[in-house]
Amino acid sequence: MMQIRVLGPLQVQTANGPVGVGGQASVVLGWLVMHANRPVRIADLAQLLADDGPSDPDQRARAVLRGLAADLPGVLTLEPASARLTADDQVIDAARFATLAADARQHWREGDHERVAEDVERALALWRSDPYPELAHLLDAMPAIEALSRTRLAVLEMQQELAMESGVDFTTVAQLRQLVAAHPDRLGFRLLLARALHLLDRQADALAVLRQAVAELGGHPVSQRLTDLIAHRDPQVASISVIDVDDHPL
Structure with missing residues (x-):
């Protein structure tokens, strides 16, 4: 099963093994993961690369996308003016983390602290370091990055409350x-x-x-x-x- 990890440096694992993604490709793929299951304009992806070299950013974005689409067949699809990364919550660690955090909150409200402990443990195990580090220089990425970081703090609070019960x-x-x-x-x-x-x-x-x-x-x-x-x-x-x-x- 494919795994895309963004809770720390970008990592991609396919059925055929790990996919090396660095440089401009890590920025483009990170942005697509952040906007998974939604079409992203290639013009917007080109803008992410506008300050990263003298060549035409649109051409660079398209070249990067072609390479990524070859590495991720069936996951990354290209249209003339847009790209789309299709992945369910089990593929992207950030999505799994957010789901587990929400489940933990719901189980807390229900008083099921045993399930809260399971959710918290599984969520925190996914967290390697700051999310989306490849996008940390982009102002437009900050809301999503900060939301994940706040969610982690809420999960840590639940972990501490559970520990204090003992x-x-x-x-x-x-x-x-x-x-x-x-x-x-x-x-x-x-x-x-x-x-x-x-x-x-x-x-x-x-x-x-x-x-x-x-x-x-x-x-x-x-x-x-x-x-x-x-x-x-x-x-x-x-x-x-x-x-x-x-x-x-x-």
Whole structure:
């Protein structure tokens, strides 16, 4: 079965083995994968290559597309003015990742945490590094890249919440501090850190984390609720979820 991996450097695996894709071809194919199952104008693909050499970008785009179509028969089809990459969710790792993340969110709402754990593990196993690195220089690619990155953070939050259900220790706090440092704009990690500190009987540290979160990120109803519960040492702290604090439902 064909596999196209974009959660990290572009990789293509066919029934006949791996396909080497680099340079201009990696940019063109990455863009087609990002817009899979939709026609993409060759003029738009040429624009991606406009600053990459003195020759005519339209001719270069067409030459690259012919090579890719030969390597990916039945997957990449060419029309006089457009190209289309046809692939279902099982072919492209980014699509599988997004589906697993959405499934995990749905299973979380249903209270089926065993299935959430399975979805989260499978989703994170697909993630090698930043998605679509070949397209990172293109402003028009940023929304899709950033959406995948935000989805990964939501999955990591679910992973941390699941882990905390089994107990909290100093390793939990260390991991959450690392996540807060790496993603300071993500409120969910800060709230999880405050919860973990509270559960270790470190109320003052937990409240300090929440005060800093409000100062840097602004107020949020969940932040206020958690602050009130921790201040009163209410056992309901353990039941406060951060899912959906930062993002709309997947």
